[in-house]
Amino acid sequence: MSLIYFEEKCTACGQCLDVCPFGVLSLEGDTLIIGEGCTLCGACVEACEFGALEVPEGAGEKVRPEIPPDGVWVFAEQRHGRLAPVGAELLGEARRLAADLRAPVAAVLLGHGVAGLAPELIAQGADTVYVVDHPRLAEFVEESYAVALAALAKEYQPEIILAGATYLGRAFIPRVATLLGTGLTADCTAFAIDADRRLLLQTRPAFGGNIMATIVTPYTFPQMATVRPRVMKAMAPDAGRSGQVIEARVEALEAAGRTHFVQTLSELTETAPLGEAEVIVAGGRGLKDGKHFALLQELAEALGGVVGATRGAVDAGWIPYSQQIGQTGKTVAPKLYIACGISGAAQHLVGIQSSDFIVAINTDPQAPIFEVADVGIVGDLFEVVPALIREIKSGR
């Protein structure tokens, strides 16, 4: 299977050569040569103004099955009876998609002793709440969660399943998609419905956020996606909404699992997880010493946020890995990101690019962090941060 090239349309302009992420295109005279390593990503097809390139139709003979009846499902993540905020965000988005599709919205609740959360999910937008209550779901284990959600989906047939792109969601949703024999798109940041084909258009960042891609699952159901927390908008909870609760039994949970939860080793309960935080104050090597994270903590507290760090600060042993942001740590998308003493290595920048507003405080005017910052301050963080804390506390 290779790229389709219409030589008669090609003007040898070279646009496609520049856009190929893999550098496999070259020109020999006026003829395009497609080298080894083409992944059919389609970047060149987008770039070609002359229609000289096409990605072969992948699934020519595949026929789309009938639209399943059960509308848009949201996996309602909870832990020990507390719902993760991303569930309400996804229910808000599900309602918007369901309005276009004229379909119902359901929430799926997996856990043990969690049925009491159902009314909250109905208030957040669910028409139906499916509850699977089982001791094996009391703590998160990939296999049990996947078996339960896949069994429910087989029985009730949703058209779409959305789940939060949290560590938990990203750990088990791929197994669900594989068990159901359908496609999955990770870390989506926007959805739309293609009305003509009744397809879910799933947009996500790729290449560390440098490129956006819109992806469809055209021939199988359900269409599945994980969604970044804090991207979709929850609706205002409406306690007056009515909905039904269906308690489902999943036979497969009775068989002994192969993965067993032993215990929780440490909790990061004091602060919101980085992925959910609206405000993040992050520090890098410019802090010079781990004890100076206390200053960032003070600023974070004044703003109701949490503290994050660069790889450099983590490697120096100043702060645990759980707070590391960037390519080898977490990807974050807060409303406000304040980078203190962070030079802005590319590996760090890919983790913060989805932030709404970026502030950089650094002594080096050449630091790359200033290229992405909405507001940049060339200055000493040990002077600016205390001044900022005073300003915030002054109540102006």
Add this chain to the structure above:
Amino acid sequence: MNIIVCIKQVPETQEVRLDPVTHTLKREGVKSIINPFDLYALEEGLRVREARGGRVTVLTMGPPQAESALREALTYGADQAVLLSDKAFAGADTWATSLTLARGIAKLGGADLVFCGKQAIDGDTAQVGPEVATFLDIPYVSWARRLEFAADGLLRVERLLDHGYDLLEVDLPALITVVKEINEPRVPSFKAKLKAKSAPIPVYGAADLDLDPATVGLTGSYTQVVKVFPPPARGQRERLSGTPEEMAARLWQRMQAAVQR
């Protein structure tokens, strides 16, 4: 112990950037590297081999030039490397990739332990590990930061979740995806470097893996990319000057406006 480490050759992502005006990719000779997370997976495989005995095989699916990533993996001390490569594999999404890798693992006689990095830095999906495990019908644990073999042969895994760290036990065979906290990858040895240069690397295609070409590559993929475009441009940038107090006052104004949006 038969250990297989799945790796991926990726472009160094920070060099891949779409120009917001021309929609063309800005790239100064994109270099190919082993996905950084996979080096931690490889290191963990090597450590398990050193502690428990066995063999470490590195496996990848990719174009012929992915062989160089495998050769590099051999310099760290893997025993053998296998490349899954076929024109029919091109354009694979995570489903088709995982199916192909799972067949490759089966072709190698299966594994007691499969290691993957937590995700690849080009796609960032974190899907291939769990999907390979599902095709192999073995359990898996994502985001492992520590492994330990209990006396009864069970594998104990500490793993990172949103709330903190959990301890799990998993039956073998199993697949583990690792975070970078798990270890510090070694430096390639001179001896292994010499050996890697001439090591034979078998290449298997769809036919060798008994895979129907319709189930792999773009044809076998359930997802399709329909559009690629640059991310939205950021708003007006501002560089502040003045005393710390003046800058703090202006910054606080801008911050309040931004958060209220």
